Amino acid sequence: GLGLTNKKADNFGEWYSEVVVNGEMIEYYDISGCYILRPWSMAIWEIMQAFFDPEIKKMKIKNCYFPVFVSSTVLEKEKDHIEGFAPEVAWVTRSGKSELEIPIAIRPTSETVMYPYYSKWIRGHRDLPLKLNQWCNVVRWEFSNPTPFIRSREFLWQEGHTAFATKEEADTEVLEILELYRRIYEEYLAVPVIKGKKSELEKFAGGLYTTSVEAFIPNTGRGIQGATSHCLGQNFAKMFDINYENEKGERAMVWQNSWAYSTRTIGVMVMVHGDDKGLVLPPKVASVQVIVIPVPYKDADTQGILDACSETVNALLEAGIRAESDSRDNYSPGWKYSQWEMKGVPLRIEIGPKDLANKQVRAVRRDSGAKIDIANAGLVEEIKKLLDNIQQNLFDVAKQKRDECIQVIHTWEEFIEALNQKKMILAPWADEKEVEEDVKARTKGETGAAKTLCSPFDQPELPEGTICFASGKPAKKWSYWGRSY
């Protein structure tokens, strides 16, 4: 019957895959690491896209579409950028019965697909800035444990690829995009994130610097990169000859950025807000915000109740609230309550004989379970307020839980202790690659090594003489550390 067999606090991994399946977001596919995105999750992707796409259009970024296939010559053009990733690249080696002359890769990301054409299109300073984005899928044949939305062999994302005449313009855009990613998480998914800069070891090797929004999953004590915005510097301009004649008639290389968020966002939201009754959807991203359920009673005025349900739905729809009624006659109200709770619908409205008589409805919140009787007069306004309150409450609760997981430390002992307590660790460190490599080596274990998540833009005080928790060298900055996805 209905109901989850796994508890979130007991076995998180099994709970998560049960919730995304029972909530009808995901269907498992017969190829490992691949998942079907059912309408219940696709609708969330579309709602986020409906926010992000107009925002980048305001920034004069244009959408385009490049081929999914990459020739091996161009993919391998960038040796050091690719070398670590080579095992993840999926290849087409034949069509029908005939082997291909040259194998063709399926895009794992599109730098090498796009930049030869950036080189061709960018000739003079009037061709700048060139700012393109594409909404597409990418394929990375990952081997570590596949997880719906979080780590899959194919996923949907947007990838932005921009080119500027000056570093200043690039630096500015990196942060403008990162702010949009923060808004996706905090204003839509109700998930708190931390903005910061990746370490030299964790950044995109092909770029100059990487910024990210970092989320945290309290149940597993793991950080997760929520979205990423890189400044590529002039590295790819050098590799792909993307240069132009500047206003002084000199040859100059462009400054580039690339940035992405993916369907991973949905998985983070499920992990943070889901509970033992199933999904809990923030109203801003719920394709159904209010489900109206008739509660007929014996021979009580059933038609009157059904009419009240459709009138309520229509009033809510007219006010721009995404409402539906569930008037299926082959399920009991109780069964419907559980099913819509499993699907995480933020608000349920029940209409029974008593409600009909009193010209009111009974609203039930999915986040707190609170039951509220609301008069039909002024119903729409009350429901709007309730949905806003649910959105804010989900964020506040998630932020409070995440903040409780943050532990400031100064010594190695404190670091290990906090790691074992599944904390998100804030520590002063020397900001040296070897130090991070050493921490990874010293914390390797079956639950994965600790690594830097990001160095927050919002730096705490670093008093003179503070030492690095791992090396004893003078500390240069604070960074968040932890195990991660």
Ligand SMILES: O=C1CCCN[C@@H]1CCCn1cnc2cc(F)c(F)cc2c1=O
């Ligand atoms: O993260 C982004 C934002 C959107 C555009 N790309 C950048 C960097 C992607 C880094 N990356 C990430 N994963 C990869 C996997 C591969 F198999 C491969 F060949 C290359 C890569 C790879 O370059």
Ligand SMILES: [Mg+2]
């Ligand atoms: Mg990867």
